[in-house]
Amino acid sequence: MKIEWLHKSGSPRLILIFAGWSTDSHFYSHVSHEGWDVAVVSGYSDLSFQANILDNYSTVSVFAWSMGVYVASQVLTNDQVSLAVAINGTEFPAHDKFGIPAAIFEGTASSLSDRNLTKFRRRMAGKQYESIKESLDSCCSDVDSLRSELDFILDEGRLSHYKAGSLRWHRVYASTEDHIFPYQSQIKAWQNNPYHPEVITLNSPHYVDLFPIIKGVLPSERKIGDRFKKAMPTYDTQASAQRKIAEMLTSLCPPRSLDKIVEIGPGTGLFTKMIAEKCSPKHITFVDLYELDHFNVAPIEDYIIADAENWIDSEANNNPKSMDAIVSASAIQWFSNPDMFFKNAAKLLKPGGILLCSTFLPGNLSELKNIAPFGLIYRPFEEFEIFLKKYFKEFNLAQEAFSINFTSSRETLLHLRHTGVGGSTHSSLSIGELLSVTPSTLTYRPLFILAKA
Numbered sequence: 001m002k003i004e005w006l007h008k009s010g011s012p013r014l015i016l017i018f019a020g021w022s023t024d025s026h027f028y029s030h031v032s033h034e035g036w037d038v039a040v041v042s043g044y045s046d047l048s049f050q051a052n053i054l055d056n057y058s059t060v061s062v063f064a065w066s067m068g069v070y071v072a073s074q075v076l077t078n079d080q081v082s083l084a085v086a087i088n089g090t091e092f093p094a095h096d097k098f099g100i101p102a103a104i105f106e107g108t109a110s111s112l113s114d115r116n117l118t119k120f121r122r123r124m125a126g127k128q129y130e131s132i133k134e135s136l137d138s139c140c141s142d143v144d145s146l147r148s149e150l151d152f153i154l155d156e157g158r159l160s161h162y163k164a165g166s167l168r169w170h171r172v173y174a175s176t177e178d179h180i181f182p183y184q185s186q187i188k189a190w191q192n193n194p195y196h197p198e199v200i201t202l203n204s205p206h207y208v209d210l211f212p213i214i215k216g217v218l219p220s221e222r223k224i225g226d227r228f229k230k231a232m233p234t235y236d237t238q239a240s241a242q243r244k245i246a247e248m249l250t251s252l253c254p255p256r257s258l259d260k261i262v263e264i265g266p267g268t269g270l271f272t273k274m275i276a277e278k279c280s281p282k283h284i285t286f287v288d289l290y291e292l293d294h295f296n297v298a299p300i301e302d303y304i305i306a307d308a309e310n311w312i313d314s315e316a317n318n319n320p321k322s323m324d325a326i327v328s329a330s331a332i333q334w335f336s337n338p339d340m341f342f343k344n345a346a347k348l349l350k351p352g353g354i355l356l357c358s359t360f361l362p363g364n365l366s367e368l369k370n371i372a373p374f375g376l377i378y379r380p381f382e383e384f385e386i387f388l389k390k391y392f393k394e395f396n397l398a399q400e401a402f403s404i405n406f407t408s409s410r411e412t413l414l415h416l417r418h419t420g421v422g423g424s425t426h427s428s429l430s431i432g433e434l435l436s437v438t439p440s441t442l443t444y445r446p447l448f449i450l451a452k453a
Contacts, residue, residue, distance in 0.1 A: 001041060001042070001043050001044060001045070001046055001047065001048055001049060001071075002024075002041070002042060002043045003039055003040070003041050003050060003053060004024065004025035004039065004040050004042070005025075005037070005038070005039050005040075006025060006028065006029060006031060006032065006038040006039065006040060007032055007036070007037050007038040008037050008039075009037060010037075011035055011036055011037045011057075012056075012057055012058040012059060013035060013036045013037065013057060013058070013059040013060075013061070013336060013337075014036065014037045014038075014039065014054070014057040014059070014060045014061070015031070015033055015036045015037070015038045015039070015061050015063065015214060015218070016039055016041065016054075016060055016061070016062045016063070016081075017031065017038070017039070017040045017041065017062075017063050017064075017065075017068070017210060018041045018042075018062065018063070018064035018065065018068025018069070018071055018072040019040055019041060019042035019065065019068050020065040020066030020067055020068055020089075020124075020207075021044065021066060021067040021146070021149060021150070022117065022120070022121065022136075022139060022140065022141075022146055023042065023136070023139045024040065024042040024043070024139045024140050025040040025042065026135060026138040026139050027132075027135050027136065027138075027139050028040050028210065029135075030211055031210060031211050031214060033214055033215065033218060033220075034220060034221075034222065035221065036061075036218070037057070039053070041068070041071070041072075042068075042140075043140070043145075043149070044067060044068075044071050044149045044152065044153060045145070045148045045149045045152050046152065047071065047074055047075055047156075049075035049076070051075070051080065054080055058313075058337060058340055059082050059336050059337040059340065060080060060081050060082055061081070061082060061083040061084075061085075061217075061218060061336065062076065062081050062083065062084040062085065062167075063085050063087065063210050063213065063214055063217075064084070064085070064086050064087065064089060065087040065088060065089060065208070065210060066087070066088055066089045066180065066181065066206065067089060067093055067149075067153065068089060069086045069087070069089030069090060069091065070089060070090070070091055070092070070093045070153070070162070072084070072086075072165075072167065073091045073164065073165030073167045073169075074156075074165050076165070076167050077166055077167065078166065078167060078168050081167065081168075082336065082337040082338075082339060082340075083170055083217070083218075083336070083377065084167055084168060084169045084170055085169070085170060085171045085172075085173070085213065085217060085377075086169050086171070086172045086173070086190075086197070087172075087173045087208050087210065087213065088173065088174060088175050088178050088180070088181055088186070088206050088207075088208060089181055089186075090181060090185070090186055090189035090190070091162060091164045091165055091189065091193075092157075092162040092164075092189055093105065093153050093157070093162065094106070094153065094154055094157050094162075095157070095162060095185070095189075097185065097188060097189075098185055098188055098189035098192070099162075099181060099185055099189065100180065100181055100182075100185075101182075105150070105153075105154065106154060108120065108150060109147055109150035109151055109154060112143055112146060112147045112150070113143060114141070114143060117141060117143060117146065120180075121133075121136050123179050123180065123206075124179075124180055124205065124206045124207050125205060125206070125207040126177060126179075126204075126205030126206075126207070127205070128205065128207060132207065164193065164194070168195045168197075168383070169190075169193065169195060169197040170197055170198065170377050170379065171197055171198045171199075171200065171217070171377050172186070172190050172197045172198065172199045172200070173199075173200050173201075173202055173208060173213070173373070174186040174187060174190070174199060174200070174201055174202070175201075175202045175203070175204045175205060175206060175208065176201060176202070176203055176204075177203065177204060177205045177206075178204075178205060178206040179205065179206060180206040181206065183201075187199065195380075196380075198362055198377070198378075200369060200373050202373060212374050213374050215374070216372070216373075216374030216375055216376075217374060217375075217376070217377055218336060219334040219335070219336060219376065221289055221307050221334075222289075224289060224334055224420075225288075225289030225290045226290075227420040228267060228289070228290070228420035229289075229290045230420070231417070231418055231419055231420035232267070232268055234418035234419075235267060235268045235270070235418065235419055235420065236268050236270060237418075238414070238415055238418040238419050239270065239419045240404060241402070241404050241442070241444045242270060242329070242330055242419060243270060244402070245329060245330055245358055245444070245446045246270050246271035246274055246329045246330075247274065248358075248400065248446070248448060249271065249329050249356065249357075249358045249448055250271065250274040250275055250278055252356065252396075252398070252448055252450050253275060253278055253279060253327075253354075253356050253450075254354065255278065256279065257279060257280045257281075258279040258280075258281050258324040258325045258354075259281065259282045259283060259324050260281070260282070260283045260284075260285075260322065260323050260324050260325075261275075261279070261281045261283070261284045261285070261298075261323065261324060261325045261326070261327060262284075262285045262287060262312075262315075262323055262325070262326045262327070262348070263275070263284060263285070263286050263287070263326075263327050263328060264287050264288075264308045264312075264326070264327070264328035264331050264332065264357075265287070265288055265289075265308065265328055265329070265330070265331030265332075265334075266286045266288055266292065266295070267288065267292075269292075269293075269295045269297075270329070271327070271329035272284075272286075272295050272297060273295070273297060275327055275356075276295075276297035276298060277297075279325070281297075281298045281325075282298060282299055282300060283298060283299070283300040283301075283302075284297065284298045284300070284301050284302070285301075285302040285304060286301065286302065286303050286304065287304045287306055287308045287311050287312075288304075288305065288308075289305065289306075289307070289308075290305060291303075291305060308331070308335075309335050309336065309337065309340070309341055312326075312341060312344045312345060312348060313340065313344050315344075315348055316343075316344035316345075316347040316348040317347075319348070320347050320348060321347075321348070321349065321350050321351065322348065322350065323348050323349050323350065323353055324349075324350055324353050324354075325349070325353060325354045325355070325356065326345050326348065326349060326353075326354075326355050326356070326357070327355075327356045327357060328356075328357040328358070329357070329358050330358055330359070330360070330446070331357075331359075332357055332359045333359045333360050333376060333378060334376070338359075338379065338383075338384075338387060339387050339390075342355075342387045342388060342390070342391050342392070342451075343390070343391050345391075346391035346392055346451075346453050349453035350453065351453060352452060352453065353452070353453045354450065354451065354452055354453075355392070355449065355450070355451040355452075355453070356449070356450055357448075357449050358446050358447065358448050358449065359378075359379075359384075359446070359447050359449070360378045360444070360445055360446055360447065361378055361379075361380065361381055361399055361445040361446075361447050362378045362379075362380055362445070363378070363401070363443065363445045364378050364443070364444060364445040364446075365421070365442055365443065365444070366443055367439040367441060367442055367443060368438075368439075368442075370437065371434065371437055371438065378445075381397065381399060381447065384397060384447065384449065385397065388449070388451055392451040392452060392453060393452055393453065394451065394452040395449065395450065395451035395452070396449075396450045396451075397447060397448070397449055398447070398448040399445065399446070399447050399448070400445070400446050400448070401443065401444070401445045402443070402444055403441050403442065403443045403444070404441070404442050404444065405440065405441050406440045406441070406442075407440070408440060409434075409435050409436075409437075409438035409439065409440055410435060410438075411440070412438050412439060412440055412441075412442060413434060413435070413438055415442070
């Protein structure tokens with residue numbers, strides 16, 4: 001097994017790609033993401049993963065394709081990884097029910113030749129083969145080496161019967177036209193996974209370009225900030241769902257005065273005004289990605305333009321136990337490492353201080369899944385329980401679900417645009433195509449969190 005770097009700039013965040021069989025770093029050379037280092041793992045003739053490369057990263061997001069799904073599940077653990085996405089692969093690579101039929105896998109290994117490798121790659125890529133042929137040709141094409149990888153994976157299955165790994169997969173992409181890992185086998189495998197990851201169906205061959213997935217799944221702070229900034233003039237009049245969530249979150253706040261508060265992602269101040277009226281803060285620090293108007297809801301107000309995850313991390317280390325409350329309405333779903341956020345929030349709060357925030361659960365805006373399949377990942381209720389148990393003395397979680405009905409698909413699109421809800425994602429469809437497929441109902445699934453340090 002080898003690890004090759006595409007981008008290494010000293011960022012605290014790492015995108016770790018587990019390559020598909022017969023590909024290496026050359027095949028992913030177009031992948032980059034602002035604020036992230038990028039590395040590619042390939043060469044699966046052993047499971048000797050150099051885990052120490054993760055030591056310098058606070059956040060590691062894994063994207064595994066094809067055979068890389070199995071390998072990642074065997075060499076990584078949940079405490080090393082903040083997010084994991086599987087694309088057209090399972091934890092059972094040579095398996096009649098959950099993977100590639102064993103006879104086909106064994107036949108591929110025993111008959112592998114230069115000619116058959118080309119046939120495999122054509123079958124893998126379908127109609128896209130010619131567009132990626134040059135990249136594939138630049139990858140390892142040594143037949144003996146590639147055969148040894150298949151033989152190793154077969155031997156592992158004979159020894160362990162492909163025991164499922166302990167890695168939590170958050171999202172799975174499965175292609176209906178996959179002629180390598182059959183679509184129905186993928187679905188059965190993930191239905192039996194103990195973590196029950198979100199499964200999204202793609203109408204594509206086995207090959208799927210990872211770059212659009214990475215761009216959509218991982219929040220881009222700059223793009224998120226730009227979209228919400230553009231939406232500010234129309235946000236309050238259009239944000240009926242967000243207003244309802246802010247009201248519900250405010251109602252959970254204990255009726256007490258709070259001297260020092262941090263609010264993350266205040267935006268137009270919709271939630272700000274509600275929480276300030278209830279808690280009468282003396283000093284509020286507002287942290288957002290762009291410049292804000294002054295709210296004038298407290299005697300002392302500080303305005304910080306920053307990535308809130310990084311800012312909280314710095315404050316927790318430099319000024320621990322300095323805040324009475326950290327509050328946030330509908331913002332932390334954009335965070336790349338919620339575990340680290342909760343850890344830092346608990347560290348920043350005074351003993352007895354409160355964390356009051358809302359985020360969203362799987363199924364949020366589910367009507368848009370077919371339009372923008374590479375959108376934000378919403379983490380499950382159980383994962384938030386795990387985070388909070390580690391860092392807080394007491395906590396309560398409450399989930400809700402409600403729908404907003406619009407008069408037309410055009411009104412739905414305007415709602416998304418005028419509230420910035422689209423965040424960092426986008427659709428490749430034209431306006432006409434979008435209007436034909438956009439629903440007139442959107443379902444919101446907020447999660448409310450109240451925790452005491």
